[in-house]
Amino acid sequence: MPSLDNYLVLSAILFSIGTAGVFLRRNLITILLSIEIMLNAVNLTFVAFGRSLNSADGQIIVFFVMTVAAAEAAVGLAIVIALFRHHESLNPDSFTALKW
Amino acid sequence: MTLFYIFGALAIVASLLVIAQRNPIYSVLFLIASFAALSGLYLLLDAPFVAIIQIIVYAGAIMVLFLFVVMLLNAPREDTEHDARMHPLMQPGPLRFGALLAVVFAVELVWALTGQRAAGALSAAGQTRSLGRGGVISVAAIGRRLFTDYAFPFEVTSILILVAMVGAVLMARHEKAPVVVHPGLDDQAPEPAPVGDPPPPPEWT
């Protein structure tokens, strides 16, 4: 039987994979995907703790996290489309207009 | 236990492949595989509702949105390969250092969550390490909690989705060239339209 620790270790690994993706990839869409990986790792932590406390609260919070993730993905992708229209590039380093 | 290892290994491998692929479409597909593995893990945690909702919402809706955007922008390859080779951060050296930092981060998180201090904090809260006996938390129970104790966040979330919808539609729209109208000056020749962007190409959807 997997214990709580197993699930927490798994979600820690997934979270760090997502963080590595956000920092090391130079493609806007892959960065958004890595953010989704991080959100999923957090969801796993919530459900694991909810199970360990035998309460439905973990799953309800996951419900809200999923909704927020959906809204954030929609708005983030709209921003990516708008940016792509201006610069024809998905590399975050090409948006340097405000750099000094 | 073996199921846990299978699903966990699948989730980790799929997530690693997500961040390692050049082609964003493959990244999206591997992320869908990772979501499926996570859904299996939720089933192991006696959470069927969250497992199915994960497939319906994440794998079935959000990832379709990502796929649509990737196909719309026609970005099959990271078009910055040339710049990437010159980018200081994408050299093999800094990449490996970044990966090493990610491993250090993972180790820190694992230590923080499962080490001695965490064990003390958990036992103070009355929890144990093992996931003991417990039933499947039914959809009806979740629904009841959601609409009684969590009714306010539920309603706020619906407004959040509305705001996100309106914002996404507004931001992804084509910009139209503004038309200048001077009311009351009919005797003058109409002003020529300001030189702006050329009309956008016709939508092909």
Add this chain to the structure above:
Amino acid sequence: MTPLFIAQIALTLLVFVALLSSAAGMVYFERKVAAWLQQRVGPTLVGPRGLLQPLADVIKLMFKEELRPAAADPWLFALAPIISATAAFAAFAVVPFGQATTLFGLLSEPLRLQVADVNVAVLVIFAIASMSVYGIVLAGWSSNSKYSLLGGLRSSAQMISYELSYGLSLASVLVVANSLSLTDIVNGQSGTWLGFIPRWFLFVQPIGFLIYMTAGVAETNRAPFDFPEAEQELVAGYHTEYSSMSFAMFFLAEYINMVTVSAVATDLFLGGWHGPFLPASFGWIWFLVKVGALLFFYVWMRWTLPRYRYDQLMDFGWKVMLPLSVVNLLVTAAGVLYFGV
């Protein structure tokens, strides 16, 4: 290896084979019914009354050359029909088609006539319907041709638009039936009112049934919602570049999706396997009759109604079906609260 386990494995294989043969039978059924509607005869050459026509079609498809365009993405091109076919078969796994039977006393406990007995069966069907979008959108993208891409994107946009009304009409039935398990929903429809009107949810939810069937037709990309794959409009849409068995997989997936939508509609609205004159253990005969009636309705619609244009289709889905299904859910919930069902 108890007898029950062996019976379950046998049942799974039986369902698989039955689905495959139903797809083949649908080919024949559709061509014959289309012929009758158009006052001609239909296939008659192959076998008695043309009954071996599907076999001839399958053999023809198997012997065709398997093509792949040079510019197509090899992995995704091969993966797309697999996803379509797998999702089509998987959705039928949670549909019960008969009463739990002990096979006339051979088994110690009743065998449920369902491949997988899940108590969130309705949500599983909805989840797998969401996954079948990927087969189409990947087929359209990986073929690397403009007709395929347009067809694929339009088709998947249509499918995810009609999924909303599909889900909301499912939710209305759930409010009335108070359970997510399809077996419980069917058992809630047993019995009759006044002795002869069966307690089908069709009579409690007429608008819900219409919304469900319309959304189901749109989900399976069948006429009159088949703009993305219509020959006159887009060559063949997302399966333009596919030939031989890959095309057969898409074909198969479409027919099995039709069968699944009809089967779920039978379970949700038409009382499943309950019917007069037959003992309960032969209820699956009634189930087949009802599914057959709905499939006839599918074919009838295809060959009678003209095709919707794409923007009309999307308008209809968002501006008519979605508000109607939301209002249906509200009225149903109010009715259940008021009448205390």
